[in-house]
Amino acid sequence: MALKIFLLAGEASGDKLGAGLIRAIRLEHPDAVFEGVAGPEMVAAGCTAWWPSEKLAVMGLSEVVADLPRLLRLRRELGRRLLAIPPDVFVGIDAPDFNLGLERRLKRAGIPVVHYVSPSIWAWRPGRARKMGRSVDRVLCLLPFECAAYTEARVDAVFVGHPLADAIPMQTDALVARQMLGLETEGTLVAVLPGSRVGELRALGEDFAAAIGWLHRRRPSLRFVAPMASPAIRSMFTAALATHAGSAPVELIDGRSLEAMSAADVVLLASGTAALEAALLKRPMVVAYRLSRISQWLLETFKLVRIDRFSLPNLLSGRDLVPELLQTAVKPAALGEAVLNWLDDRSRREDALAAFGDIHRQLRQGADKRAARAVLDCCAAAHGEC
Numbered sequence: 001m002a003l004k005i006f007l008l009a010g011e012a013s014g015d016k017l018g019a020g021l022i023r024a025i026r027l028e029h030p031d032a033v034f035e036g037v038a039g040p041e042m043v044a045a046g047c048t049a050w051w052p053s054e055k056l057a058v059m060g061l062s063e064v065v066a067d068l069p070r071l072l073r074l075r076r077e078l079g080r081r082l083l084a085i086p087p088d089v090f091v092g093i094d095a096p097d098f099n100l101g102l103e104r105r106l107k108r109a110g111i112p113v114v115h116y117v118s119p120s121i122w123a124w125r126p127g128r129a130r131k132m133g134r135s136v137d138r139v140l141c142l143l144p145f146e147c148a149a150y151t152e153a154r155v156d157a158v159f160v161g162h163p164l165a166d167a168i169p170m171q172t173d174a175l176v177a178r179q180m181l182g183l184e185t186e187g188t189l190v191a192v193l194p195g196s197r198v199g200e201l202r203a204l205g206e207d208f209a210a211a212i213g214w215l216h217r218r219r220p221s222l223r224f225v226a227p228m229a230s231p232a233i234r235s236m237f238t239a240a241l242a243t244h245a246g247s248a249p250v251e252l253i254d255g256r257s258l259e260a261m262s263a264a265d266v267v268l269l270a271s272g273t274a275a276l277e278a279a280l281l282k283r284p285m286v287v288a289y290r291l292s293r294i295s296q297w298l299l300e301t302f303k304l305v306r307i308d309r310f311s312l313p314n315l316l317s318g319r320d321l322v323p324e325l326l327q328t329a330v331k332p333a334a335l336g337e338a339v340l341n342w343l344d345d346r347s348r349r350e351d352a353l354a355a356f357g358d359i360h361r362q363l364r365q366g367a368d369k370r371a372a373r374a375v376l377d378c379c380a381a382a383h384g385e386c
Helices: 012-028 040-045 061-084 096-108 128-135 144-152 163-167 174-181 198-218 231-244 257-263 273-280 293-301 312-317 332-344 346-363 367-383
Strands: 004-009 033-038 047-052 089-093 113-116 138-141 157-159 189-193 223-228 250-254 266-270 285-289 324-326
Touching (some): 004 012, 012 047, 040 047, 163 273, 198 231, 198 266, 266 332, 285 332, 324 332
Parallel strands (some): 113 138, 266 285
16 A cells, blocks of 8 residues: 655745655655645645645734634644544644644544654753654754754654755855856955845844945945845835945845855845855855844743854854844944954954855755655654555
8 A cells, every 4th residue: 555644834945845855755655645735846746735835824923813713723624634534644844833733633643743844942942842742753853953952852853954955065156156146246245135024124124224334335345135035025125225225236136045145255144044055055144133122021031042142053063153143233333344354354264164064064964865764764663664
């Protein structure tokens, strides 16, 4: 009988992970049947979608609250159907707020459950490790240090590596990237990534635009490229630039953030996946992050955060490899000075590039194949063979 696997991905990044997992499992089980809540990449890889992933893609607290009854109904319906016709294994991909409740119900019914992408339990709310153990049989971790928190909680966790490290080549050519983007090939270029979400632009957009203006006044020869994640982001950042950046030469492009960072000499970015991408591209960076005052108060008052660093390059290297600016430290002059420090300190750049190479090799594990093996092993432990 063909192996039956159900996958649930709630957004575009999970759709990519799911598609890679499907392709890797098919190498061992060509006749495997895949069903799930899937995006276009998973469907193209051979997954039959019960519902599209976009049904779960809700951003913002107010939107989640407003949509909560529909999401809960969807989760109950999924649970009912999966319990009626159980898969050989269930794979929840990220989306822990939606997936964990469903996974707990399925695990209690004896269905093997794998959760792909660990929540950031190493950073805050460490008690979630035990909660994960009550909900899943195995956690697939993208980062090596994530497994330690699960070991303490006696939860089965496997480091599979990061697909980005597999996809991004060990060396990239800035000249080629500039040509692909239609940018001038000579001179010093700064890539500016103020965030992909409206909330990030509200928190950082004006300071990033003002930092561009600060840099332009001190180094008029600098040029800037800013990849925009959506029309809304472009509109907001254009307004910020008009107010704060003066006559600085800024090229706005739609998407293509990897190419923009590849083309740059240094990157100014909002903390998130872009920081890992910049490290894998071997580009020095300045990382900024700003929480709302209420969120900061909650985290500090209830001691929910237990890390001294927040950017992935620093967490992975275990040292202050790249400058991090948090909350009130995010100021135009501070951002600009940090960018200039990278441009003026050659030995520091060389040290960082070597460390970025170490990070790349550490994460480049063939994540799709390792994740597939971990899923199949979990299935075999429950059924005897998979």
